[in-house]
Amino acid sequence: MEKLQIKGPYNFDLVLDRLSLDPLNAVDKLNRSVKVPLLIDGQPIAAEVTATGTTEKPEFNISGLEDPYKKKAMKRLTHIFQWHVPLEKIHAHFQNTALKKIFDEHYGTPLVLDFDPYSCLLKCIIHQQLNLAFAHTLTERFVKTFGFQEKGVWFYPPPEKIASLTVEQLRQLQFSGRKSEYVIGIAKEAAEGRLRFDELDMKSDEEIMEELIRLRGVGPWTVQNFLIFGLGRPNQFPTADIGIQNALKKLYNLERKPTIEEINEYKKSWAPYLSYASLYLWRSIE
The missing domain is CATH 3.30.310.20 (DNA-3-methyladenine glycosylase AlkA, N-terminal domain)
Structure with missing residues (x-):
C-alpha cells in the first residue's frame, strides 16, 4: 500500500x-x-x-x-x-469575483479527470444532446455490453473492439444511427494509429482543437469537455454548454439564459482558471 x-x-x-x-x-x-x-x-x-x-x-x-x-x-x-495542483491559489483567485460564494460553498473541490483520455472522448460523444441521467444510462449499457470488468471495476472497451462493431449493434443499445457512426469512427482512428492520445497531451489547447475537430461528430463543445476532463487543461469554458448557461442564469438571477456576449463578459475575470469556473458552476446546479 x-x-x-x-x-x-x-x-x-x-x-x-x-x-x-x-x-x-x-x-x-x-x-x-x-x-x-x-x-x-x-x-x-x-x-x-x-x-x-x-x-x-x-x-x-x-x-x-x-x-x-x-x-x-x-x-x-x-x-x-x-x-x-495548488487549489489554495485557485480559490484565492475567485474571492473577488461573482463566483466567490460558489467557490466558498464547494471549497477544496479539485478538477478530477476521467480515468482515461480515450474513454473520456467516447463519453463526450455519447453524452452529446442528452440529459445527464440518460447519458449515464447509455454509457453504462455501452461499457457493460462491450467492455470488461477487473477486480470490481469496469474498463471501457478498447478501440479495436469498438472499431469492429456495426452501427446496428450500437442502435440496439438505443444509440442513434449517427452517434453510432461517430463512436465507431473515433475507435477506428485510435485503433489504426491516426489518433494517439499520448501525443495529444503534449500539444497546445489550440492544436488539439484543430486536430480533433476534423473527426466526425466532434464539435467545439466536445473538444472543450475533453480538454477539461480528459487532459486537465485549466483554462477552458464551454460557453455553449446548457448546464453552464443554466448555472449562470441562476447565479445572476436572470429571467432567461445569458447570451454568448454576456457570458464572454462574465468570464473575463475568471481566466486563467476558466475550467475551474466551469466545474464550480456545474457543481452549483448538480
Missing part, C-alpha cells in the same frame, strides 16, 4: 459526490474510497484510493498497485486526481 500526503485544501468527499453520479464508478462514500480502472502499458490495473485525512490536511492510501507498473500508475493517479 502507498501512502500520500498533499497540500490542502482538497475535499475528497466532494470528489466522491461527483464521481458517484456515474453508475460505472465504484464509489464507497462510507469508506471514502473509489476504485480506479487504469491501463498501464496495456495491463488493466484496479487501483483503490481511500481518503484518510481532512480537507485541510489531505492524506490517502492507495492499494492495488504492483511492480513493474507502480510508478506509472501513481503518476497517472496524480494526474487524474490533480494532486499536484
Whole structure:
C-alpha cells in the first residue's frame, strides 16, 4: 500500500459526490474510497484510493498497485486526481469575483479527470444532446455490453473492439444511427494509429482543437469537455454548454439564459482558471 500526503485544501468527499453520479464508478462514500480502472502499458490495473485525512490536511492510501507498473500508475493517479495542483491559489483567485460564494460553498473541490483520455472522448460523444441521467444510462449499457470488468471495476472497451462493431449493434443499445457512426469512427482512428492520445497531451489547447475537430461528430463543445476532463487543461469554458448557461442564469438571477456576449463578459475575470469556473458552476446546479 502507498501512502500520500498533499497540500490542502482538497475535499475528497466532494470528489466522491461527483464521481458517484456515474453508475460505472465504484464509489464507497462510507469508506471514502473509489476504485480506479487504469491501463498501464496495456495491463488493466484496479487501483483503490481511500481518503484518510481532512480537507485541510489531505492524506490517502492507495492499494492495488504492483511492480513493474507502480510508478506509472501513481503518476497517472496524480494526474487524474490533480494532486499536484495548488487549489489554495485557485480559490484565492475567485474571492473577488461573482463566483466567490460558489467557490466558498464547494471549497477544496479539485478538477478530477476521467480515468482515461480515450474513454473520456467516447463519453463526450455519447453524452452529446442528452440529459445527464440518460447519458449515464447509455454509457453504462455501452461499457457493460462491450467492455470488461477487473477486480470490481469496469474498463471501457478498447478501440479495436469498438472499431469492429456495426452501427446496428450500437442502435440496439438505443444509440442513434449517427452517434453510432461517430463512436465507431473515433475507435477506428485510435485503433489504426491516426489518433494517439499520448501525443495529444503534449500539444497546445489550440492544436488539439484543430486536430480533433476534423473527426466526425466532434464539435467545439466536445473538444472543450475533453480538454477539461480528459487532459486537465485549466483554462477552458464551454460557453455553449446548457448546464453552464443554466448555472449562470441562476447565479445572476436572470429571467432567461445569458447570451454568448454576456457570458464572454462574465468570464473575463475568471481566466486563467476558466475550467475551474466551469466545474464550480456545474457543481452549483448538480
